[in-house]
Amino acid sequence: xxxxxxxxxxxxxxxxxxxxxxxxxxxxxxxxxxxxxxxxxxxxxxxxxxxxxxxxxxxxxxxxxxxxxxxxxxxxxxxxxxxxxxxxxxxxxxxxxxxxxxxxxxxxxxxxxxxxxxxxxxxxxxxxxxxxxxxxxxxxxxxxxxxxxxxxxxxxxxxxxxxxxxxxxxxxxxxxxxxxxxxxxxxxxxxxxxxxxxxxxxxxxxxxxxxxxxxxxxxxxxxxxxxxxxxxxxxxxxxxxxxxxxxxxxxxxxxxxxxxxxxxxxxxxxxxxxx
Amino acid sequence: xxxxxxxxxxxxxxxxxxxxxxxxxxxxxxxxxxxxxxxxxxxxxxxxxxxxxxxxxxxxxxxxxxxxxxxxxxxxxxxxxxxxxxxxxxxxxxxxxxxxxxxxxxxxxxxxxxxxxxxxxxxxxxxxxxxxxxxxxxxxxxxxxxxxxxxxxxxxxxxxxxxxxxxxxxxxxxxxxxxxxxxxxxxxxxxxxxxxxxxxxxxxxxxxxxxxxxxxxxxxxxxxxxxxxxxxxxxxxxxxxxxxxxxxxxxxxxxxxxxxxxxx
Numbered sequence: 001x002x003x004x005x006x007x008x009x010x011x012x013x014x015x016x017x018x019x020x021x022x023x024x025x026x027x028x029x030x031x032x033x034x035x036x037x038x039x040x041x042x043x044x045x046x047x048x049x050x051x052x053x054x055x056x057x058x059x060x061x062x063x064x065x066x067x068x069x070x071x072x073x074x075x076x077x078x079x080x081x082x083x084x085x086x087x088x089x090x091x092x093x094x095x096x097x098x099x100x101x102x103x104x105x106x107x108x109x110x111x112x113x114x115x116x117x118x119x120x121x122x123x124x125x126x127x128x129x130x131x132x133x134x135x136x137x138x139x140x141x142x143x144x145x146x147x148x149x150x151x152x153x154x155x156x157x158x159x160x161x162x163x164x165x166x167x168x169x170x171x172x173x174x175x176x177x178x179x180x181x182x183x184x185x186x187x188x189x190x191x192x193x194x195x196x197x198x199x200x201x202x203x204x205x206x207x208x209x210x211x212x213x214x215x216x217x218x219x220x221x222x223x224x225x226x227x228x229x230x231x232x233x234x235x236x237x238x239x240x241x242x243x244x245x246x247x248x249x250x251x252x253x254x255x256x257x258x259x260x261x262x263x264x265x266x267x268x269x270x271x272x273x274x275x
Numbered sequence: 276x277x278x279x280x281x282x283x284x285x286x287x288x289x290x291x292x293x294x295x296x297x298x299x300x301x302x303x304x305x306x307x308x309x310x311x312x313x314x315x316x317x318x319x320x321x322x323x324x325x326x327x328x329x330x331x332x333x334x335x336x337x338x339x340x341x342x343x344x345x346x347x348x349x350x351x352x353x354x355x356x357x358x359x360x361x362x363x364x365x366x367x368x369x370x371x372x373x374x375x376x377x378x379x380x381x382x383x384x385x386x387x388x389x390x391x392x393x394x395x396x397x398x399x400x401x402x403x404x405x406x407x408x409x410x411x412x413x414x415x416x417x418x419x420x421x422x423x424x425x426x427x428x429x430x431x432x433x434x435x436x437x438x439x440x441x442x443x444x445x446x447x448x449x450x451x452x453x454x455x456x457x458x459x460x461x462x463x464x465x466x467x468x469x470x471x472x473x474x475x476x477x478x479x480x481x482x483x484x485x486x487x488x489x490x491x492x493x494x495x496x497x498x499x500x501x502x503x504x505x506x507x508x509x510x511x512x513x514x515x516x517x518x519x520x521x522x523x524x525x526x527x528x529x530x531x532x533x534x535x536x537x538x539x
Contacts, residue, residue, distance in 0.1 A: 003363055010359055011368075013352045014375040017419035020397075021390035022378075028393050038396050079289050086286030089279070100527055105293050107523045110480050111500045112516040116296035119303070119312040119508045126299065126312040159293060217383020219483055224504055234385050241389060241487075251393070254386045265381045 028251035039245045048252035058236065062256060065233040068222070069215035072154040073162070073208045079155070080162035080207055087163070088170035095171065102160050102167075114153055114224050121149050121225075150226035158215060162207035169203030170196070202271050209268040216264075217257055233257050297520060304510070304517035311508045321514040328511060331499055338479055338496035341410055345417035346474035350467055352418065353425025353474075358459075360426070361433035362441075379420035380427070388487030391416045395488060408490035416488045417481060421474030428473065432466035433459075 029048050031040045052058045087098045105113065120126045123140040131137045143149055173196065181191045219234035226232075233253060241250040299312065304322075308315030325331065356376050360369070379387060395405060395412050405411055440462070444454040482497035489498065503512060 003359075003366065006355065007359060007363070007366065010352065010356050011372070013419075013422070014356070014372065017391070017394075017415070018375045018378050021387075021394040024393045024397050025386075025390045038400075079285065079292075082282045082285035083289040086282045089282065097531065100531060101290060102293070104524065104527060105297055107476055107527070108297055108520050109516070111482060111497055111504060112300065112512065112519060113296060115500070115504050115508050115512045115516065116300040118504060119513070120296060120299065122507065124310055124313075126303075129313065156293065156296070159289065163289075213381055214383060217385050219385055220501070224501075234383070237385050237389070247393075250389055254383075254389050257383060258386060261381075261383070268381065269377075 025251050025254055029248055029255055031248045031251075033246045033248055038247070040247045048246075048248040051249060052252055052256055057231075058253065058256075061231050061233045061236040061253075062260060064231060065216050065218075065257070066260065068150070068154070068218070068230075068232055069212045071151060072158060072215045073211040075151065075155050076159050076162035076211045077204060077208050080159060081166055081204060083159075084163050084166035084170055087167050099167070102163055105156075106160050110157060111220070113156060114221065117149065117153050117156065117225060118144060121152075144225065145227050147227060147230065150222055150230060153221045153225040154215060154218065157221060158211040161210045165203045165206040165210065166200060169200045173199060206268065206271045209264055209271070213261060213264055213268065216261060297516075300513055301517040301520050304513040306510070306513075309510060311510045311513050321510040322518075325511045325514045325518075330494075331496075331511070331515070334494050334496045334499040337410060337494070341414050341417060341495060342475045342478035345414045345421055345478045346471045348414070348418035349421030349425050349474040350471045353422035353470060354429050354463070354467055356422065357426040357429035357433060361430055362438075376423055376426045379423040384481075384483040385487075387420060388416070388484040391419065391484065392487040407492075408488055409493035410489075412488045412490075413485045413493050413495060416484050417474070417478040420484070421477055424473050424477065425467075425470030428470040429463055429466045432463050436462045 027042070028040065030044050030046065031042050032045055032047065033039060034041045087095070087102070090098060118125070121143040122128075123142070123144070125144070127143060128137070128140040131141065177195055177199075178191055181195050182188075186194065217234045218232065219238050222230045222232050222235050223238075233256075237250050237253040237257070240246045240253060303312045303314070305317055305319065306312075306314050307318030307320060353376070356372070359366075360373055360376075363369075366372075391412075392408075395408055395415075398404060399406060405415075436459070441454050441458050444458050445451065449457070480497065482495075482501045485493070485495050485498055486501070489495070500512070500515075503509065
């Protein structure tokens, strides 16, 4: 069968819906904002990029986003590794239900879960209600719209993605290796630190990056749970686009975020190719 | 405490952390109180309020239609792309082809949303299509990232599937089309279904990309929910959450039960 006939629509799909949008992003970053619909004039100016360099507001937003992503991914990894160990340790018949238990929250809707956290954390929320009921506090604690609320929401949203690759690597681990180490007299802790951990380290790195990469561009959680001053890049891009209608600046911010993520993305793809 | 005990304790705490907010959301959906997450006696009144909220129900219906259509388009495109990568051998531009289908998996949502919006604006300016933005542009945008996830699932299945079966069919003088229809398609059908469900869920859950590429006529459920949550939660959100958890939970329980029976 002529492969070309099959390939042509697929190429069209990819070039139109993936390649072209990214190229247009570059063109837009070089345009000038203007009054009108749509609000820009094409051109070849570097004004948007110059603004990113001159105004520290934008550099700060990039740093804040990377810090939030790294903290989230680090916390997720700390919880995910022991969770995956526990899940891999149950009887094989229980593994699938455990996996379902891990992924089901993901299928129940991202915004609804954030809604649950808002209901728990706000001034008239369940936690403050309980604290007052137990006589621990008189006035409500400000829990919502804080750094802490934002981190809790981030970890809650991304934790399953950190567990998955580690769990997969652990159940694929050759039991003969662990038995050999034990037969040679290694204690369980020694087996863990000299066999299990080194062999699952790439999966742990994959889990970290699987959280870090999307978390760096996160907009919804900082907006709904975080403090107003948590100006991460996703939020700043959103404001430049929707509120200030500065499309070239929003495009330049998107390209800056992509440039920062290129190394983590390459690293993640290398880990995927090795697995 | 033994190391095994610590591991089990962290696992239980982790599951509790993941599940407690959801279980509380479902539980308090049945509370009569008008402040969410306060117990005011058992009542179904918020389900009634939800059923009367026509704007929200319209958004649910629009979201379901967009999700179904975009998942179907994503399976056609993503399945075709996975097949080309797994079975066509080397062809010109194969590396670029593979990189492009993988890109939406690693691009931040804000970048996908903004870049697709700019594409639609440029297309409208140059060829006048698609005219305006709304349900159709959301559908296309969702299909474009859904296809990436479908391609991953289908490619994994094609890599496992015995190629010799297709070759045997062709040795027996089956045309490639017949071989594809009778051998390959049944082999990858479970992956196509899994990919469809994944694309469907991702579409139903997306607020960022949809916000960029939608117009005033494209208020999907996540967009409506997002603006509600900005103003604070209402008991209606709890009722909606309870419904979603019950539907998804029973579907998953059914799938697990069928899977268990299939293996027994």
